[in-house]
Amino acid sequence: MGGCQPKIIITDQDKSMKSVVPVVFKESTHRLCMWHIMKKLREKVSYQLFQDEDFKTRLNRCVWNNQLEPDEFEEQWGKIMTDYQLVEHEWFSDLYDLREQWIPAYFKDFSMSGLMRVTSRSESENSFFDRFLTPHLTRVEFWVCYESALEAQRQNSPN
Structure with missing residues (x-):
């Protein structure tokens, strides 16, 4: 990093990261990845609640909304x-x-809302492609699997 510390470090909720980030990056702010947190929703709530579109819509509007003030977030x-x-x-x-x-x-002092969405988008894409790809594929196998992944994405795309 050329002797500079990043302003923000975004990680999942790993306990070792929580303890090491402030020690190694003393000048950085540690934030948690929203995508990793929200990905756990399926395993943390009942099947019925996870299928409730109103619940998911309301929760996402509350959590992902970078326009809310802290008191508005807490109310919602x-x-x-x-x-x-x-x-x-x-x-x-x-x-x-x-x-x-x-x-x-809670962190409007950092211009990072776009970063949070980009990070989440990247994590989401990685998760999607991980279902199709493995590290040990040959180039030909990679391209076949990659094309299968794109085709699956096209079929699930709301057009």
């Missing part, structure tokens, strides 16, 4: 937690406690 979050009986849910309680590390409303 609280209403979602109440409406879906999640007030006592351990995972959501933990996320709320960590809100200043991953919710854009």
